[in-house]
Amino acid sequence: MTRLPAGPFEHEADTPADPAADAGWAAQARQELAHADARLCRRFEQGDNIERLLALRARCADQLIGQAWQRCLPADAGLALFAVGGYGRGELFPRSDIDLLVLGEPAVQQAHEPALARLFALLWDAGLPASHAVRSAAQCAQAAADQTVLTALIEARPLCADEAAVQGLARAVSPTLIWPARDYFLAKREELLQRHQRFGDTADNLEPDIKDGPGGLRDLNTLGWMALRTFGVGNIDALAGLGHLGLDEAAALKRERLVLARLRFGLHLVAQRAEERLRFDYQKALAERMGYADDAESLGVEKMMQGFYRSAAVIRRISDRLLQRFEEQFDGEAVPEPVGDGFSLRRGYLSADDPLWPHGDVRRLFALFACWARTPEVRGLHSLTARGLAEMLDEIPAYTEVGEAVRGQFIALLRGPRAVDTLARMARLGVLGQWIPAFAQVSGRMQFDLFHVYTVDQHTLMVLRNIGIFASARADERFSIAHEVWPRLRKPELLLLAGLFHDIAKGRGGDHSELGAVDAREFCSAHGLSTADTTLVAWLVEQHLRMSVTAQKQDITDPEVIQRFAALVGTRERLDYLYLLTCADIAGTSPKLWNAWKDRLLADLYFATRRALQEGAEFALPEAERVQEARDNVRMQMRLLGHDDGVIERQFAAMPDESFVRFRPEQLVWQASSLMDVRKGGTLAKVRRIAPESDALEVFVHSPDRDGLFAAIVMTLDRAGYGIHRARVLDGPDATIFDTFEVTPAGSFADGDAARLEALLRKALAGNIQILRPARRVMPRQLKHFRFAPRIEFIDGADHGRTVLNLVAPDRPGLLADVAHVLRDQRLRVQDARIATFGERAEDQFRLTDRHDQPLTESSRQALRIALLACLEPEKTPGDPR
Structure with a gap:
């Protein structure tokens, strides 16, 4: 590269524009810049000092810009050139913009306007993306009324400027004239x-x-x-x-x-x-x-x-x-x-x-x-x-x-008072990591996935902050019953310790829950906690994921599921602590992860487990008695709404017995009341908000059964921009279906309007549902970096003659709609579905039968596996799976 003289650039005689010569110079300059960048890249990869590399790149730009200035402006033009902004500091990153200031009086600016236009075009052609301003000193002072402009100007570095221009610019932005230091x-x-x-x-x-x-x-x-x-x-x-x-x-x-x-x-x-x-x-x-x-x-x-x-x-x-x-x-x-x-x-x-x-x-x-x-x-x-x-x-x-x-x-x-604030301060100032070395190990530790939005230490502080919300004893719409459970805690500091240690062993290999429980036990023992308190904190750390997994992946309306969970928990005290820790943990993982649906799901599991603990396993009601108890509860609520017993019994006769086991009384009242609006043989689609301030919706569809109905509903919800968190599919009397979905907006076009969604569902289900197809969606860029091979598992004989399909696959927009389409094409019936998404990972479960309500044969399962893989990994499957 041609070296320019040190100090202010020496000007050559002004020459008229020569497009061919300019193009030749720009090509040579671009080549020299590319060679310089290649050398800097090699030095970067060799570990060279980064400040030296930034300075060298700025110096390279100085040389080329100086040459371009000499080509375009005469020595006596009366204009000065400054580097400003980051470039003015004498550092330049590989792809950063180059900020320039041309200083000169207005008349001089106007006289050399063509030459300046040529200059900046030449720089861009040379691969130097220059942003520029052309101002006089007075205009600089006026523009510097905006402190962002002033900031760029106070770092101005002369490229082609005499001392008078340098001093003139300094005076124009002096703190004695504009922006005193304190302001x-x-x-x-x-x-x-x-x-x-x-x-x-x-x-x-x-x-x-x-x-x-x-x-x-x-x-x-x-x-x-x-x-x-x-x-x-x-x-x-x-x-x-x-x-x-x-x-x-x-x-x-x-x-x-x-x-x-x-x-x-x-x-x-x-x-x-x-x-x-x-x-x-x-x-x-x-x-x-x-x-x-x-x-x-x-x-x-x-x-x-x-x-x-x-x-x-x-x-x-x-x-x-x-x-x-x-x-x-x-x-x-x-x-x-x-x-x-x-x-x-x-x-x-x-x-x-x-x-x-x-x-x-x-x-x-x-x-x-x-x-x-x-x-x-x-x-x-x-x-x-x-x-x-x-x-x-x-x-x-x-x-x-x-x-x-x-x-x-x-x-x-x-x-003491404000314990959560104290822990957050100790963490921010580095004290907590010194006091608990294991906490220092997870400081700044990220997990390369889309589920954990924060680093481990920041997530821990979020969990503690949520516990602080519970401690305020004020009702919070996000946590419907936490303010009722919190006062029951015997020693609230034990929950803080469990929150502090629940993820402290991440990154060590092995099960972080088990390793963290060991750390928690050692810490509590060293700090003089009683054996009972130490055991409780260690148990909470070891089991901190269990309630979330049970609620989201298992059927918590199944008495056996509740009894197993109650046996694990053992006492009401452990249940109270674990419920609050679970809420705080989920809500502290991602701002988008906690919603009204999860709040209600955990509350349902909490109440069901509390009742099981009170009654004991030996007092668990048989299903027939549970159905009757639920009917009596719903009947009482419907009477309060003004319905007589005759109407109530007619509604009950149209509802499946299983619904009285699977749904809460207020859901059943809503469904029974909704059924009064439907004619025999007609289709009903009703939508309501799960909570007044929530965007989560509950969708209830009642219709004569027909093949492909589940897929039609799922595809319509997907096209409307809603993500499905839970699906409950029940067979009703007289070959009808009672399908319930809990959904939240997943696309910008989902407006949360319950009436609009009802209309979309009615229109879709009134037509030929076999012609419905999943919407084609663009894969979000984040998901592209977290691909993994899908896992498909079949379980037979465990669910009343149904085949259980467990599907773990990379999440993407429209995934459930695509899967439902495959199930329809395979002529399978969906009897129930549990939908769970953890960041980039979808973990869904379907209970399936064939058209004759029989479990899937080996050949049917194999065909389904091939079709699902073609849907989930089309790039590995020849031809179009559809």
Whole structure:
């Protein structure tokens, strides 16, 4: 590559535009840029210093832009060229935009407008995606009224500019004229907070943003801009010399910045565009490119992501302290307001009175958290106190290395006020991981799937937050009975401990529930809990998935299922704790995972199990008595609605006995009342909301039975944009069906309008259902990265002459509709269905018979297996399965 002279660029004589010559130069420049990028890529893969690579790429761009400027503008044009934004800092990532400012008076701008147009076209042709602004110094000052424009300008770096132009731009954006340092700080801090809120105020997302997300590179840039505007220093490191940043803090920020910069550089190479999000599309390829390998405990991609999450956490901790120091720089130190135990409030921040606190004493550390918990007006931790804590962090002993008195302090925190907030603070500040080393191992640990939206430690904090909602004793519409169960807990801190340890053994290999139970038992014993309390916490950790699995994968209207679960639970106390832990766990896994349907499902299992525990297995009612009991309950409710016994009995006669076992009384009242509107031989479709504030709907279809009816209903629901969570298919008297579905909107076109969905179902079922076909849908990009071979299993003889089909397959839009279509084509009848989806994994169960209501023969099962595989893996099957 041709080297330009150092310093301001030397201009050649102005020459008129020559398209052919420009095209030749652009082609050569593009080739030189490609060669330079290839060299930088090789050096990146060899582990070269990332700051050097960023600077070299910026220097390469400088050279080419300088050459283009010389080709297009005369030396005496009266214009100056600056690099601004990230490029102005002298760093350039492989696919980042190049921001330029042309500075000159309006008349000069107008005179050279054709030359500038030629310049920017030439840069784009050369492969340099330049964004540009052409302004005078006065116009810069006017535009800088927008602090985002000012931010770009204060980092301006001259490319082709004399000293007068440099000084003129500096004067135009001087803090004495526009955006004084304090105003700028407040604006940038508010911008930072709003940006964090867009990402849910957490970096622990499945596809985090390296640049703009919380704890990302933009946070570091923001601190640098504040330092530049406030103190005139060009980088954060310089704040250490001014006493605003400790040497250890400066070193930590630099270390984590290199981690994030290297990830971003590699991401641009893998994505081959300016991608800032660590999307599933690129995570595995990037991990491989950066040398992360799979092992028995973790995937390489999980190791890479854990490194990112930990770096982001460190950046957030230190930036919080630095933002507070900027605030103190402008507002000064406040008079301390003592709050006891050697602590005071300074402008709302909790501060240790002793400047040398905590003297390496963990007891003083726990005293801080105790004071914080009982002082609700605290805004946060004072920066100097937070720094003292951070300096002691590596010296905090594990709970196994201290005496009984110190461990007692920790248990006192769990039993004290705002215990959930205390645990969250200890986790965020790194204390919890030191006290419980196993928690440090799952800090920032992600699971490469779509089910677990957060890292393990962040998920744990979400679970604890949900437990805190239960503890408030206020009714929450998301958890219908939790506020009733919570007051029954003998020792609420035991539930907190179970929540803290339930996933703590993930990533070690083996069953994390069993391994976590061992950890929990050791912890509880060391902290002096009684044998009974220790056993309860360990049991909750070991069984924390059991209630969820039972509710979602088994028929909880089956007395045998309830009796088995009741036998496992054993006592009402264990049931109360396990129910609350299960609710908190599911709701803390993903914002989309908890819904009114799951709330009701778990509540039903809770009440059924509680009753079984009260009555005992030997008192379980025979099915005939259970049916009669349910009929009496429904009859009483229908009388209250004004129906006489004659009408009620006619409705009961049209309903299958099994429905009185499978459905709750209020569902049966709704169904019986709905049947009054249907003529004999007609089709009824009714839809209602499961809960007033929920988008979950219950769909009831009553119709003369005919082959393919189940598939028709499922395909209609799918085309309407609804996902099916549960299906109950019953045969009624006189060859009718009683099908019930619980659905939630799964597509943007599903509006939750019950009346509209009813109309769609009636129209579809009134026509020729055999011509209905599943909708063709585009596979969401996230699901493409989690493909696995489907598993098909048949079980005979276990369900009253029906064949049970267990299907585990990669989820995708319209999956159930496609499966139902296959079942129809195989001329099979669906007697019942249980639908469960766990992130990218669908686990469905169907109870099937042939057209004569007999179990499937071996040949029928084999044909069904082949057809299902053709549907689920069409790329492996020759021809069109349909």
